Amino acid sequence: PLNLEWTFGFNRKVPSINLTDGTRNIILYAGAHVALLxxxxxxxxxxxxxxxxxxTCMACSEDKRWVATGDKGPGSCVILWDTYTGIPVQTIFGIHDESGVVALAMSTDAKYIVTVSATTPQTVSIWDWTESVEQPIFSTEINPRWNLQTFVTFHPNDNQQFVTNSDSQVVFYSWAFQESGTLKHHAPFLSDSVFNRAIGLFSQTVFQVGLGTTPSGxxxxxxxxxxxxxxxxERGNGRKGGVVGSHQKRALKLVRVKDRALTCITCTDDLIVTGDTLGxxxxxxxxxxxxxxxxxxKIRVVTGVSFQYNPDFRLDRIPEINKYPEDATIQAKTFAVNDFIVSTKSAEVVHVEADGSKVTNILKEHxxxxxxxxxxxxxxxxxxGSYSGILKVWDYSTKEVVVTRLFQNKAxxxxxxxxxxxxxxxxxMTTGLVVILDAISLDEEVSFHYACDVITHCLFSHNSRYLATADGHHTTTVFIFGSDNEWKYLGRYKAHYDIIQDLSFGIDLDSNQPRLLTLGKDRVLVEYDLQGSSKDDLRLLSVERIEQSALPLCITWYPPVTKESFLVVGNDQYKMKLFNTTTKMCRKTLLGPTYGSPAKLMSIVPTPPSGDPSIHRLLTYATNDKIGLQLLPLDGNPHRSASMIAHPNGVSRLACSNDGRFVFTAGGVDSTVHMWSVNATSLSSVAALGGEGLIPFYGLLEGGREGEMFGELENYFYFAQLRSQGINTTDERETSNVVQLDQVPFLMRALGFYPSEQEIEDMLNEVKFSKYVDTGEYVTNINLADFIKLYVNHRPAFGLSPDEITEAFNVLATRTDDxxxxxxxxxLLSVLQRKGEHMTEHELAECLTTLLGFNPEGGFDVDDVINYDTVNKDLEDSLPEFVTADIFANEMLGLHLYDATH
Known part of the structure; x- marks a missing residue:
């Protein structure tokens, strides 16, 4: 349903690799969780x-054919790729016990790779990736005192030697495939006192070549x-020229080559190449x-230098007509090297053509x-736009930059x-500044600075008459486009006491005037009276609390796929709720995407120019790290939704193209934007494979259609019919396929879902008004199929959690120790009677006496005269003086959420 088409930006912390080899002009760089050729x-x-x-790291073979990429985090792996086909040829899963890698290198012959784990104490491992890779050939643990090793490379002439370094310690390694035993390593001592001058922090290490064929140079x-x-x-004791070990080395000398920090070092042919902080x-x-x-x-801090592959490149083969520069020797010889690319800390990649010293910018990103x-x-x-103050407009059809602007002081x-x-x-801006630009030239037209905190949201109304912003101080600001064709300040209002999660403009269907709503973390939905507002007097039209326990995360206007006009709100309990745009009544609650985290961003995908806006609509959403697509109308069917990883470090923003063909996601700290193509046909096919009617919902019940839970649900459903007719009646029983709405709360509780009174009201209203728009009549009963949908959509997405009860007791407790x-x-009894949806004394007595066994069949007639003194005495004798979360859950409620060890 979603296919990654293009990536704007890249990870500047991972140096790019030059894969140019005479037949192609390609570089490799990382963008979030993907590598890009x-x-x-x-x-x-x-x-x-x-x-x-x-x-986190990449490496390639000498001939540029094979590339290895590694990551760190849950489910980490190292993947080996064929760069000509883009196909992965080998994957090492769960590398370093799921800790991942912080550095890796590939041997010159491309047979071995070495990996350095990302956690402390670090592990260094050698892998023969051409064979079985379930286990490394050799592994060794690095002393934590040597600090985090962040760089590794092989000896170019001997794949049985490699070196790693941290900012304070270099470690040399040697191994032999034929020998049994562990990987040998040596960490030579070096301090400022050795050469009697400051050494500095280590950046990178390379083996020197060109000193002969010996691999132990x-x-x-x-x-x-x-x-x-x-x-x-190191040399042997008394053995002339005898080598103690190829991995045992000592610091011979310290050479000052630059007055600035050296950030990278590499070799090409017999030359040593360095990059520094001056570029x-x-x-x-x-x-x-x-x-x-x-x-x-014209670049800044260099992070890597990578040369193209040209094994036939030799000085005596250079054409006579060339523009290679002269070197710095007295003889002024021709200085000829392969073309190379330079990566920088400021997200730039430049290509240097040695013949003529031509410099070309390949990438310049945020x-x-x-x-x-x-x-x-x-x-x-x-x-x-980014925190570097750069605003860049791309033509995503041609993948070319249209215009760029750099704001002053890197706003x-x-x-x-x-x-x-x-x-x-x-x-x-993060400073509270709002700037309105000409979208073609990016020239400033007007600016406003009324907020003193970050502007979290900004949005124009459908006719561009209003511009609304939300800031970090929970305040909404509205600007109006006046009759003199200038933007002016209209007013500000702090209608929320917590973070404004989302801001949305809609259209009044009767007057075609804009409607502005804000959704807060305080669980309040606020609508503003734009037409009734004047200068410095922004007014409110309504303030509605739309959630009890869940936190609303995002809001959008539901497209016209139904006769009734709705707002759709996603919350942190994996639910999507439809609210009537006029009454703000919750009309439907639906199970949302359950892909690791709830949807925190969502947007209706525009219809293509030739499409019908009332059918085949799509909603795109983003969870913490995924991007997803949802078929409309919403019904809770999990097969009508699909998602995939977009940005492992978090999706910060979501946008749709005007023709509905593409969805864009911003990755925040990873400095990248992904462009995804939308394939609605694929999603429809996935939904069709999931089954029709109730089949997808049976799969949401434990055991499915043939499971024990479905059997219980049927029994409860028909028992509810008996209950509504009276348990002890002698009248003739009437059976049907429906039950009265007043039985729905009892059915839900019997199935292990304990809704609050507000949730019960929402469920009953959902059924009651389900056909009102079409028929003008209320629905007073519900059949089994609709009840199953109601149950799976309203119950907690992941069942009851002991953490919720524990958190409640942590809030209520007055403890002073651990x-x-x-x-x-x-x-506890006072809180139950006075806070939240409080219980009356009668209700509390009925519940506790039933739970504790004094009235096992339950139920007190309202007209019964209850001796509360006796009831209270029984409760005091049965309840402990202090109630903990596990006592409350296990002994009082009988939920058995806590194990015996807890």
Missing amino acids: YDYKRNQQKILQGHGNSI RALTATSLGNIVVWNP HVRFYDNQLNLVNWYQNL DSAVHAIAASPTKPWICI KIQCIAYNHNGLQLAVG SEASVDRST
Whole structure:
């Protein structure tokens, strides 16, 4: 149903890899949980999907054919890819006991990979990925005193040697496949006192090549003070030239090569290459003499340098007509190297063509969190804003940048919105500033600064007469487009005492005037009287509390797929509720998507230009880390919804293209925006495979249609018919396939769902008014099929949780130590009678005497004269003086939610 078409932005913390090899012009970079093969000549992406967490590291073989990608987090893995086909050829699941990897490297011959775990104490493992990968060949644990090892690389001439380093310790390793035993490693000591000067923090380490064919040569480590540490092999005691171990090394000397921090180091042919915080790339020979440098790249902190693969590249094969620069030696020889790319900390990738020293920007993206996206209502444009102060508009049909603007002082952009004709763009900043721009040129037209906290939401009305914003101080601000064609401030109102979760404009069907609503974490839905408001006097039309215990998360206007006009609200209990737009009555409660977390963002997908707006409608939603699609109308059928991972670190914003073909998601801290194509036909097919009628709902019952629960449900349903006719009556019984509505609460409780009085009222209203719009009559009974749907949609999505009872006792308890939370008996009885949906003394006595066994059949006639003194005495004798959560759940309610050890 949703297919990832394109990714805007990338992970600047993972250096890009140059996969250009003479037959293609491709680089590899990471964007959230996917890797991207980008042909920068043709402007084409091939997306490598397979990870469930954000990619933390990548490595490639020398011939650029094979690539390894790794992540960290739950379900972490390392995947090996064929870069020519984009197909994964090997996957190592659950790597390092699900901790994932923070660094990995691939041997020159592409046969082995080495991984470094992400948790402390770290583990280093060698894998032969061409064979079985259930277990590594060798593993060793790293001493935690050496700090977190974040970099690893193989020796280019010997795949049985590799090195890792943290910011304070370099560790050398050696292994032999033929030998049994553990992986050998050596961590040579080095401090400022060794060379009597400051060394700095280590960044990266490489093995030096070009000193002969011996694999046990030198290693070089770049530091934050512009130094390079030269590591030399240890020599044997008394053995002339005898090598103690290829992995045993000592610091030979410290060479100062730059006055700025060196952020990366690598090798190409017999040259040593460094990148630094000034954006310079410098080349040294094997004696660390400066040979050449590139300092006009117009970039900042370098994170990686990667060269294209060209095994036939030699100086004597260079054409006579060339523009290679001269090196820095006295002889001024031609300095010829392979073309390379440079990755930076500021989310840039530049390509350097050595022949002519031509520099080309391949990527220049947001280097801070992206929380603001909006799609133009008239053009194939997507506008992206970030905390780096960059506002960039893309043409998502051609994948080209239309216009870019950098705000002064790197103002952090939190939200953006287009007006109805796509000619204006509103931008909300974290400082409370609201700026209205020309959407074509991004030139500023007017700005307002009435809020003193972050602007969390901004939205234009359908006719662009109003612009509404919500800020971090729970205040709504409205601006009006006056008759003089200028935007003016209308008013502000703090109608919520908690965070404003969502803001939505609708249309009054009678007058075609805008309607503004805000939804708060305080469980209140507020509608504003826009027509009755004036300058500095923003008025309210209604304030409705729409939830009891659940927290509402998002709201949108239901499309015209029904005769009645609805608002749809998603809450944190995995429910979607439909409210009448006029009365604000809850008309329907439906089971929402249950993919790890509730839907926190949602939007109606626009209909294509040729589509019918009343049929085949779709709703797109986002959970914490997933993007989903839902067929309308909503009915609680789980097969009518589908989702997939969008941003493992969280989805921060959602937008739809004007033609309904694409959905865009912003990943917040991962600085990326994904573009998803919508395939409604696929989702319809999935829904059809799930079955028709009641079949999908049977699957939501424990055991299904043939299970024990369904049998109980049928028995309760028919017993309710007897109950409504009177248990002890001698009249002739009448059987039917329906029960009266007043029996619904008893049926729900018998099935283990204990609704509040408000929830009962919502259920009864849902059935009672279900046909009112069509027939003008109330429904007074319910059949078995409708009752099953009502039950699975209203009951808790994941059943009763002991955590809810524990949390309630934590709130009510007055403890002062670390003991288990408890409430004294009198306080508990008082709370039950005075707080929330309080119980009367009669109701409380009936419930407790029934639960505790004094009146096992239950029920007190209202006309009965109850001796409360006797009842209270019995309760005091049966209830402990202090009641804990497990006593309340297990002994009083008999729910047995807690195990014996608790």
